[in-house]
Amino acid sequence: MLRDNDALLVVDVQRDFLPGGALAVPDGDKVVPVLAACIEAFVRNDCPIFASRDWHPPDHCSFQASGGPWPPHCIADSPGATIAAALHLPANATIIDKGRSVDQEAYSAFEGTALDAHLKDLHTRRLFIGGLATEYCVLNTALDALRLGYEVVVLQDAIRAIDQAGGEQAIEKLQRRHAGFMHSAAVLDRQR
Ligand code: VGL
Ligand code: ZN
Numbered sequence: 001m002l003r004d005n006d007a008l009l010v011v012d013v014q015r016d017f018l019p020g021g022a023l024a025v026p027d028g029d030k031v032v033p034v035l036a037a038c039i040e041a042f043v044r045n046d047c048p049i050f051a052s053r054d055w056h057p058p059d060h061c062s063f064q065a066s067g068g069p070w071p072p073h074c075i076a077d078s079p080g081a082t083i084a085a086a087l088h089l090p091a092n093a094t095i096i097d098k099g100r101s102v103d104q105e106a107y108s109a110f111e112g113t114a115l116d117a118h119l120k121d122l123h124t125r126r127l128f129i130g131g132l133a134t135e136y137c138v139l140n141t142a143l144d145a146l147r148l149g150y151e152v153v154v155l156q157d158a159i160r161a162i163d164q165a166g167g168e169q170a171i172e173k174l175q176r177r178h179a180g181f182m183h184s185a186a187v188l189d190r191q192r
Contacts (some may be wrong), residue, residue, distance in 0.1 A: 001186060002045040007124040010035050010051040011109060011131030011138050013087055016073040016080035017054075023073040025133045026129050032086050034158040034184050035130050043090050048122050051089055052109035055081060055097035062105045063139065076100065094118055099167050107140035116148055127149040130158030130173035130189065142179050152179040155187070 016022040018029050042049050054074035062068035074081040076097075083089060096113050099106040109115050119127065127150045129142050138159050145152045154174060161167025175181070 001042065001189065002047050003126075004047075005123055005125040006011075006042075006045075006128065007048045007050060007119060007122060007130075008038060008042045008128045009109065009115075010039070010049070010083075010087065010089070011129060011141055012052055012054050012074075012133070013084050013131050014053060014074055014084050015084065017132040018084060019187065021060065021073070022071055022080050022136070023162075025162050027159050027181065028132050029084075029133065031130060031158045031160055032084050034155070036087050038128070038155060038158065038184050038187050039087060039089065045094075046123070046140055049090060049093040049097055050109075050115065050118070051083055051087070051093055052096040052098060052115075052131070052137070052141070053081060053083060054099050055100045056099050059102055061103050062099070068105070074099070077137045107136045109137065109141045110143045110144040110148065111140075114141065119150070121158075125149065126153060128153045128182075129185075130155035133167075134161035134162060135163065135170040139170040139174065142174055143177060146177050148180060153182050154179050155184050156181045157184050 017025045055076045062070050063072045096115050127145050142152050
């Protein structure tokens with residue numbers, strides 16, 4: 001079912017967002033095997049793969065010590081900022097770091113990054129998105145992708161929310177903006 005002009009974006013599947021991490025997303029680890037299987041399918045179909053990382057300076061404005069809402073997390077080059085190894089990202093995956101300026105929050109992987117330029121270079125039309133967390137980085141990344149004119153497919157079993165109700169609201173908002181939702185099984189079936 002994958003076709004030319006499809007790309008996969010794995011959002012912030014980093015140790016700090018997994019159980020035991022500094023900003024653990026409940027059941028965040030459940031997305032890892034699902035996304036690993038999707039990555040394999042995209043590799044098999046020669047479709048490009050992107051992975052975003054939350055990549056903050058130690059005194060980032062989103063941290064509580066600076067008046068923000070979050071405990072310190074995903075500090076650049078720290079172990080917690082590492083992408084889950086079990087995703088088995090291919091060596092040619094493109095890593096997109098965001099939230100790198102001390103005074104700017106960036107939930108969207110498009111914000112202050114070259115992601116849009118990369119996707120345009122590759123003639124991407126349809127962007128599959130999975131990762132963490134549903135109501136923050138997945139939501140804002142998907143909304144930006146829609147605004148930029150991409151067809152968006154959210155992998156419904158490859159996302160998890162920090163807050164259950166917040167996650168449901170995010171999904172409703174994305175549906176209103178005409179994001180598509182697909183189970184990963186649909187991506188894995190019927191390889192061309
Ligand atoms: C995220 C909270 C703070 C996310 C990043 O990746 O969804 N959430 N920083
Ligand atoms: Zn962050």
